[in-house]
Amino acid sequence: MKVLLNETDLHAGVSRLASQIDDHYQGQPLTVVAVMTGSVVLFADLIRMLSLPLRVGVIQASSYRGQAKAGELSVDTQMLLDVRNRDVLLVDDIFDTGRTVAKLMEVIAVQGARSVASAVLLRKCRAHDVALRPDFTAFEIPDEFVVGYGLDYRDQYRNLPFLAVLEPHEIDANTDGVPANGAIYPKP
Numbered sequence: 001m002k003v004l005l006n007e008t009d010l011h012a013g014v015s016r017l018a019s020q021i022d023d024h025y026q027g028q029p030l031t032v033v034a035v036m037t038g039s040v041v042l043f044a045d046l047i048r049m050l051s052l053p054l055r056v057g058v059i060q061a062s063s064y065r066g067q068a069k070a071g072e073l074s075v076d077t078q079m080l081l082d083v084r085n086r087d088v089l090l091v092d093d094i095f096d097t098g099r100t101v102a103k104l105m106e107v108i109a110v111q112g113a114r115s116v117a118s119a120v121l122l123r124k125c126r127a128h129d130v131a132l133r134p135d136f137t138a139f140e141i142p143d144e145f146v147v148g149y150g151l152d153y154r155d156q157y158r159n160l161p162f163l164a165v166l167e168p169h170e171i172d173a174n175t176d177g178v179p180a181n182g183a184i185y186p187k188p
């Protein structure tokens with residue numbers, strides 16, 4: 001596992017993101033919506049750095065990439081709070097193809113939000129599938145599979161305090177998430 005962003009880098013990036021959001025909304029009340037589950041760590045850090053009157057909520061999106069229904073996205077709005085006539089900021093971990101953020105912004109707009117913007121920790125340097133770009137981005141990263149700081153590989157690694165790129169030998173379709181070297185929580 002190769003560390004891409006350490007705890008200091010991440011703290012600085014999230015703090016930059018918070019300043020941009022504070023500057024943009026100028027003290028206006030904001031409804032911040034976390035995309036479960038990847039944005040949990042970012043969300044907890046980000047909302048504590050914002051100096052706006054906040055309401056917080058969550059929305060869930062799961063993609064079926066790599067499986068039979070590749071590209072399909074299932075959205076669960078059961079835990080979404082009332083967004084009618086609210087300014088909403090959607091917070092996700094990573095903008096890859098861009099489909100998740102684009103779809104969820106549309107879902108929130110349909111529920112009657114006054115405005116919908118998006119903030120992501122990471123944007124992959126690649127061609128995206130959608131024309132939209134996140135309104136606020138902390139880091140642009142190479143097009144590699146990353147884990148940690150909320151991001152998982154087969155439900156593991158979300159609790160790593162840093163962001164890392166998995167080595168090819170750690171990505172094994174037959175290990176059910178346990179890396180070949182057995183080191184589940186390696187030190188950076």
Ligand code: 5GP
Nearest residue numbers: 038095096097098099100144145146151152
């Ligand atoms: P998109 O819809 O933009 O292609 O993908 C967004 C979702 O795919 C993210 O919320 C995340 O769950 C997952 N994803 C995309 N790239 C990565 C990655 O490098 N690592 C991990 N762990 N998840 C990723």
Ligand code: MG
Nearest residue numbers: 036037038093
């Ligand atoms: Mg996600």
